[in-house]
Amino acid sequence: MxxxxxxxxxxxxxxxxxxxxxxxxxxxxxxxxxxxxxxxxxxxxxxxxxxxxxxxxxxxxxxxxxxxxxxxxxxxxxxxxxxxxxxxxxxxxxxxxxxxxxxxxxxxxxxxxxxxxxxxxxxxxxxxxxxxxxxxxxxxxxxxxxxxxxxxxxxxxxxxxxxxxxxxxxxxxxxxxxxxxxxxxxxxxxxxxxxxxxxxxxxxxxxxxxVEKQNPDLIKQLAYLVEPERKGPFLRYLIRQENMKQVLVFVSSTRTADNLVGKLLKNGLQAMALHSKKSQGARTDALTKFKAGKLRVLVATDLASRGIDIQFLPHVINYDLPRSPKDYIHRIGRTGRAEAEGEAISLVSAEDLHHFKVIQKKAGKKVSLVETDDLDLSGY
Structure with missing residues (x-):
């Protein structure tokens, strides 16, 4: 047609x-x-x-x-x-x-x-x-x-x-x-x-x-078991090891977003935050640069989980799990858009395990959980 x-x-x-x-x-x-x-x-x-x-x-x-x-x-x-x-x-x-x-x-x-x-x-x-x-x-x-x-x-x-x-x-x-x-x-x-x-x-x-008809198997979902104090270094490890050029990272609060951006910048990774406490000019600037591929990491609250159209976005990372399964679906839906493949990664702590099981059940897809305790994150 x-x-x-x-x-x-x-x-x-x-x-x-x-x-x-x-x-x-x-x-x-x-x-x-x-x-x-x-x-x-x-x-x-x-x-x-x-x-x-x-x-x-x-x-x-x-x-x-x-x-x-x-x-x-x-x-x-x-x-x-x-x-x-x-x-x-x-x-x-x-x-x-x-x-x-x-x-x-x-x-x-x-x-x-x-x-x-x-x-x-x-x-x-x-x-x-x-x-x-x-x-x-x-x-x-x-x-x-x-x-x-x-x-x-x-x-x-x-x-x-x-x-x-x-x-x-x-x-x-x-x-x-x-x-x-x-x-x-x-x-x-x-x-x-x-x-x-x-x-x-x-x-x-x-x-x-x-949902299944829109993006069947286009989104590769993966989860890592990471304790809270290791999440920051593990995120930086992931971005560098996987050579992620454009990644959208979701967090639960504006404070976490700003802190995470600070740590990323300190470690040589270009990043900006997108959340409700940023001015409209700052939000527009961050989103424009990210869409154009001029910004490697965009750290966002759920403000950006819907309605933001970023074509061919390869990676989404849930640094913090969302409150509801619906928000999880909207978040990971930033990748795997239309006919393009994408990857959605969740960082899950031990206390998140039950909630993550609920999310998987509601989303109708079991996600592989990889342990990271033996991973040496020194230097990240």
Whole structure:
């Protein structure tokens, strides 16, 4: 199946080819025609399944040949849970919109940076990607109006609800016109997501991508039994011995992230931290360098476990185990994306063993556990 067979114009098909998309992913094959037909869509899929393009492409297609938006009245609203995802989705829109014959202005807004430049640039925007809190700030300042939104996209809906954005989302929904198309993507379906789905979507096309179908055997999973006091040296040993050029390391707290980066730098390994206490500028800088291959190690809290699209990332390391099996799946899902192989490594202490068994059971895959007590880590 080709992208042109999904109903996309020659301009968009050419733009897709320029980004090295060879064939549409399964979720794109179902979502793109449905969105073009104006149907509501419910997509249940992990990050890495191709879901961003599955709504970006048809939304841009639908805007071709339409009148430009009134100043500060957006046509398409995309809500996302984090600043990083807002930037990422906004970049995807800009990439494809730049190849279209009709100019479509897209813009991403989020907190952590000054609101004034965003207020100045938001005029004549047709596609607005936003985090809930910053969007409400802009609405209250009359910088943007939502009464003419034609398409609403909720991306990572479960993450937004888990982060406590339910009240903000309800306030935003109350500002939108009743007659609109709704598109909702989520990685999981719990009661909260089911409730908003029932309230928001009208006879939606339900697309569910099984985790096993997305990346069967693409992620090589391995675990090492390492006591807490040896984890730092063992991590440095792994990076050097395996000659890891690009590795995403997950930790449980901002303090651990900063301490770990300090130790890595002290030992000659280029590293930066990504977490909620970093400024937006620092977070963007770290992520940009890491994506470009200019940063060897990115140490992150679960802020980065969803929605961060790093193509062909070869290694993910759980320095600390996540709290839940779902977070484990999202973390390791940063590698093994689409059709690329990857490696996910977990450092497990004796007190973590029971929790790790639970994670394996829920994830449906047994992971080999290698002991490291006899390994000489002096010098690391």
């Amino acid at each position: 080709s992208f042109s067979s999904l109903g996309l114009s020659a301009s968009l098909v050419k733009a897709v080819a320029a980004q090295n998309y060879t064939a549409p992913y399964p979720i794109q094959q179902e979502a793109i025609p449905a969105i073009l037909q104006g149907k509501d869509v419910l997509g249940i899929a992990q990050t890495g399944s191709g879901k961003t393009a599955s709504f970006v492409l048809p939304v841009l297609e639908k805007l071709q040949g339409t009148r430009a938006s009134r100043n500060r009245f957006v046509k398409v609203l995309v809500l996302v849970p984090t600043r990083e995802l807002a930037v990422q989705v906004g970049d995807v829109f800009k990439t494809f919109a730049g190849s279209l014959p009709q100019k479509i202005k897209t813009f991403a807004v989020y907190g952590g940076v000054s609101i004034n430049p965003q207020m100045m640039q938001i005029g004549s925007v047709e596609v607005l990607v936003a985090t809930p809190g910053r969007l409400l700030d802009l609405v209250s300042s009359n910088a943007v109006h939502l009464s003419e939104v034609e398409v609403l996209v909720l991306d990572e809906a479960d993450k937004m609800l888990n982060m406590g954005f339910e009240e903000e989302m309800n306030r935003i929904l109350a500002l939108l016109p009743r007659n609109r198309q709704n598109i909702l993507f989520t990685a999981t379906m719990d009661e909260e997501v089911q409730d908003i789905t029932t309230r928001l979507l009208s006879d939606p096309l339900r697309i569910e991508m099984e």
